Amino acid sequence: MDLKSILNKIKVNEMDLDAAEAQIRSMGYVPVSDIAKIDIFRKHRTGIMEAILAEGKDPGDVVEIAKAQISATGRVLITRLGDDHRQSLESHFRSEFIEWSLHRSAAVVHDGTPAPSTGGIVAIITAGTADIDVAEEARMVAHEMGCETIAIYDVGVAGFHRLVGEMQKIQEKKPDSIIVAAGREGTLPTVVSSLVDVPVIGLPVSTGYGAGAKGEAALLSMLQSCSVISVVNIDAGFVAGSFAARIANTVAEARKCNNL
Structure with a gap:
């Protein structure tokens, strides 16, 4: 059903406004040649933004998809970038419009349109420096979904005192949700969850070697957590960032409604 048909049905009272809104939202995509259909209403429909996964895509196609999404929404998040993708983006867009x-695991390209601000707060913690790439993908997703982000990196359980020293940031900022990225044995999300009163999302990372290779040990460890956490797939930074931001944005909206 096209837009004109929907409007005609409203005019003759064959469709109410709620049904019309749902129908229009389902139509909201922008085709890019024959290679992609950008879901520009995804954020309005589900609360989760549309983004471009660069991995597996031709760099030229990533640029064309980015151009179309910027034209439609003003900003586009691109994840899992390789060197060839980065070079193509830098050659097609002015550097001041690339964040x-x-x-550089992810990038935002825009036309000057500012990022949204919802009032939600998301903390992102990593066990090691090797986990930062995946954590940064999650951080940028949360930021693009309107959240303030707090990054606390390299505080794994091999040196637990490092985490203790950083917990003051958590207490001061009072995040609405926390992402904890860890490879190897994946213990850190369980520890963090035992110390805070907000939802914790475990993000297993494919660091480590031997029996812990490819993040499988971290994933299984997080799934067996004694303290209550949610767990996403290995290296699923986008999913972790989206889930954390949805929680934070829901909490922020409740604060506004209750004038807190």
């Missing part, structure tokens, strides 16, 4: 993650 890179700390280790």
Whole structure:
């Protein structure tokens, strides 16, 4: 059903406004040649933004998809970038309109449109420096979904005193949700969850070697957590960031409604 048909049905009282809104939202995508259909209403429909997964895509196609999404929404998040993707983005967009993650695992390209701000707060913690790439993907997703982000990196249980020293940031900022990225034995999310009163999302990372290779040991350890956590797939930074941001945005909306 096209937009004109929907409007005609409303006009003759064959469709109410709620049904019309649902129908229009389901139509909301922008085709890019024959390679992609950008779901520009995904954020309104589900609360989770549309993003471009660069991994497995031709760099030129990533650029074309990015151009289309920027035209439709003003900003686009691109994840899992390789060197060839980064070079293509830098050659097609002005540098002041590209925001890179700390280790350039993700990027936001925009036309000057600012990131949204919801009032939600998400903390991102890593066990080791090797976990930062995946954590940065999660951080940028949460930021693009309107959340303030707090990064606390390299505080794994091999030196537990490092985490203790950083817990003051958590107490001061009072995040609405926390992502904890860890490889090897994946213990840190369980420890963090035992110390805080907000939801913790375990993000297993494919670091480590031997029996712990590819993040499988970290994933299984998190699934067996004694303290209550949620767990996403190995290296699933986008999923962790989206889930944490949805929690934080829901809490922020409740604060607004209750004038807290």
